[in-house]
Amino acid sequence: MGRITLMQEPLGLLVAMIADFASIADVSLKLLICALGAASLGVGFHLKDRWYAPYSSALGWISVGLFLYLQSSHYVEISDPVLVLMTASALPAGIALGVWEVRNWKDAPEALVWFRGCVVWAVIPYYIVYSVPWLNMALVHATAWNTEFMLEFTGLGSYQMGPMMVDLLEGGEIPASEWEGNRWIMAEPLGENGFFVPLEHSDGTLVSVSFILACSGLQSMIVFVGAIVALGSVEWSRKIRALFIAIPTIHVLNVFRNAGIVWLTDNYTEWSILGMGMFEFSHSYAAKFGSLFAMFLMAMALFDLLPELHNNIMRILRPVMKALGIAKAESGST
DSSP: OOOOOTTSOHHHHHHHHHHHHTTSOHHHHHHHHHHHHHHHHHHHHHTTTSTTHHHHHHHHHHHHHHHHHHTHHHHHHTTOHHHHHHHHTHHHHHHHHHHHHHHTTTSOOHHHHHHHHHHHHHHHHHHHHHHOHHHHHHHHHHHHHHHHHHHHHTTSOOEEEOOOEEEETTSOEEEGGGOOSOSSSOOSOEEEEEEEEEEEETTSOEEEEEEOGGGGTHHHHHHHHHHHHTOTTSOHHHHHHHHHHHHHHHHHHHHHHHHHHHHHHHHOTTOEETTEEHHHHIIIIIHHHHHHHHHHHHHHHHHHHOHHHHHHHHHHHHHHHHHTTSSOOOSSOO
């Protein structure tokens, strides 16, 4: 059922009311909105020559933008300003892209078609991993194991993984071994943490850090997967080389990130700045900006192998740059 509170922002409240009326969880309705957006953009990308492709794409952009926007309240609750900004701006960005699609329906720029495919092939892998509990739990377990191994290997402490747990929607946590849900398809919504693995000291005492799907670095990986796979004019040999560069590098950097957050949180329990504890500062600020900077460097490295990727990104950013007075207006449609 949808969770309705008086303090919800209007769109979130509307979605919760619709979910409540349909007797489904609001998280399920949000996922349906995301699926609608991905399917609509998929039509626009793979059937780009059809007359309805731009209109389908416009619906897709608005749906995906709405889905991301609806996540912003969660990031407000956990005080993550970077993701608050990114998710809150997704809806106006989606509307702007939808307008761009319709204005250029006769001759959509190649970069805009690429961007459709970029989002589609970023959403699909994540949706599959999230929706198949076996895959979800496997990736969470691998993330926790890799972090534990890194901490032990570098001599930063003696840790062990706790049992896989399930955060239930109605509240409470149970071991995954006692969970009676379908292991092949996510047939019921879970709580905020979904499947998670708590980390323990070697003596069994809990560390105040657990691993969830969002800790896996999958979001960063799929951004590059979508951006690379959607390059229709690039041969697959170059795409595969780029993927072999991007995915393992992101994985290794993410392991260092997780290990650093665990070590800092576990060893500086009394540290605080501006009312923030070490976990909040390292997770929501230091690691977030570090990850964004690493992704920027990764993109710069890939531009040499895939100049088409650079061209498409700059073409997508051109309207924003023009609005900010950074770039001159180009002739033709925008």
